[in-house]
Amino acid sequence: MNSSLILSAINQDVPLDENEAGYLESVLISRPFKRGEMIVSSGEPARYMMFVNAGYLMTYFTDKDGVEHVMHFAATGWWCGDIYSLSSHQATIYTTKGLTDGEVLFLPRSAQEQLFEKYPVFDKYFRIFFQNSLIRQQLRFVENYVNTAEERYDAFKLRYPGMEQYVPQKYIASYLGITPEFLSKIRKRSVLK
Amino acid sequence: MNSSLILSAINQDVPLDENEAGYLESVLISRPFKRGEMIVSSGEPARYMMFVNAGYLMTYFTDKDGVEHVMHFAATGWWCGDIYSLSSHQATIYTTKGLTDGEVLFLPRSAQEQLFEKYPVFDKYFRIFFQNSLIRQQLRFVENYVNTAEERYDAFKLRYPGMEQYVPQKYIASYLGITPEFLSKIRKRSVLK
DNA sequence: AGTAACACTTAACCTGGTTTAAGATTTTAG
DNA sequence: CTAAAATCTTAAACCAGGTTAAGTGTTACT
Structure with a gap:
């Protein structure tokens, strides 16, 4: 498994020492996918944060009338995943599927929790990450009705x-x-x- | 200044020791406000995260046609502030004003940065806080078009x-x-x- | 108390976007 | 290579919500 991309992405926000990087690498799981393949399906609780190591993804949910609504696309080097489902343990309403062939790296929920416990630097990294995600989400919200x-x-x-x-x-x-x-x-x- | 509310709010997510709590208290600034009063105006860069210690607030932005769009309300015990403006140093597009008389506690940007440097527990607290905010914002986004x-x-x-x-x-x-x-x-x- | 400014309602008309349905084009599977 | 399936386009009827404008409360200031 090639984890150079995820490590360099994280290093842009916070410096990781060898232990931190090594531990992260040891808990990641490679998951190759094909174009059109479903990586996560709605109805099951989300079990992973996902980092797109190659390819493109998209995430959508299906409303009560069966209409699919695309929430976002994810390109190589981006994170994706349903943090509501991850933190509440409720079933996710989102489906994530491949737009191209590619590979995601799974960061299992329990591994992420241990990351936070052992190495505070990951609290900082995800604090910055969630902050930036929130900024983008608010911006998109505003743009959508202006x-x-x-x-x-x-x-x-x-x-x-x-x-x-x-x-x-x-x-x-x-x-x-x-x-x-x-x-x-x-x-x-x-x-x- | 009464900081019992903000301390108990934070303690619900992470435990603060005496040093951490004391340092936080020492950097907070009390800002009482009146009904209808503007606390932050669009056009200036945001300089504070704000914690509502009493009363109700609302935040809106004014579009190119002069129409005001309410983004959210904030009740006692909630945080508010424009994190985009805070982190980019761009002028905020939002105006925050009192719906009732009340009081906010200002956490200045530079003080927050020092908080993160000195005490990693605040990285954890805001990691959880931004994560929850993002979840709510995504939910509202979905609800708005379903x-x-x-x-x-x-x-x-x-x-x-x-x-x-x-x-x-x-x-x-x-x-x-x-x-x-x-x-x-x-x-x-x-x-x- | 009087009045100006603001908040809320009603109603007629308008518009951006949806629905439905049908045909044209492209992609996929065998 | 071909047929079926999926995607894209066109067009007409329709609807949710906006716009404009006028009238009716409410507040708040002097």
């Missing part, structure tokens, strides 16, 4: 330059909070301009 | 039972992401039922 669907689509294209080629349009529409039909309309409009 | 305005209003009433009496309807409407006129329509509809 901007129109068309502005959100433009923002999506700017922020995830290569992403469009990996992600079917219906998932982009879902991420934007609109129907695939309406996304078609927007795209047609912007070609004419 | 539920209709009427369902969101019902949820608001359930979740903040006493709140309606302190908060003008136009702010509730804004929190729900709708116009005051449409909230009126909803309220009329639900009386008729």
Whole structure:
């Protein structure tokens, strides 16, 4: 298992000594995945934080009418996982699946708890990580009700330059909070301009 | 200054020893406020995390058309503050003002940074705090596009039972992401039922 | 008490986005 | 290579919620 990516990601926020890095490596579990494969399914309690070591992922939930809503995409080098389910032990409502072939590293819940107990540096790392995640989430919340669907689509294209080629349009529409039909309309409009 | 509330709030997540508690108390600044008074105004960089020691607050931002959007309310015993502005040193887009008379405790940015350096227990406390905040923010994000305005209003009433009496309807409407006129329509509809 | 400023309601009309349904194109599996 | 399945587009009818504007409470200041 190649853990150079996760170590360098963490080292950007906090320095890890050999013991800390070694212990982290020893509890990670490699999980390769295929395009379209489900890595976590809704209904089961989340058991891992996941670090994308290669490839692209997406996470969505299915509402009472069976409609899938994409919450976010995750690129190589990003974390993902349902922290609500992890900390409450409730079943997750989210499904995570591969958009490409790739590999995630599992950090099991119990291992993460031990990480926090043994090495306070991981409290600091995840304090910074959750803080940044919260900032992004708040920003997206604000953008979602200030901007129109068309502005959100433009923002999506700017922020995830290569992403469009990996992600079917219906998932982009879902991420934007609109129907695939309406996304078609927007795209047609912007070609004419 | 009475810091028993903030200490007991923190002690629910992590135990503080005398040094840690004493140091925290020594850096907090009391800031009483009046109903309607602005505590932080948009345009200036945020300089404090704030803990509501008494009363109710609300935080909103003003969009390009001058419309105010309520992000959240904060009751006694809750933290609030713009962590994006705090960590980026950019001007905040949010304004925080009193819904009642009350008091906040300011935790200045530099003091918080020192807290993290000196006492790792605060990394743990804020790691847990940001994690829980992120969970709530994600939940609200999901609810906002799964539920209709009427369902969101019902949820608001359930979740903040006493709140309606302190908060003008136009702010509730804004929190729900709708116009005051449409909230009126909803309220009329639900009386008729 | 009087009045100006603000908060809330009602109603007519408007718009961004959804729904439904059908056809066209692309992807996948055998 | 081909057929089935999935995806994308178009278009018309429809709806949730917004906009505008006018009227009715409420507050708060002098």
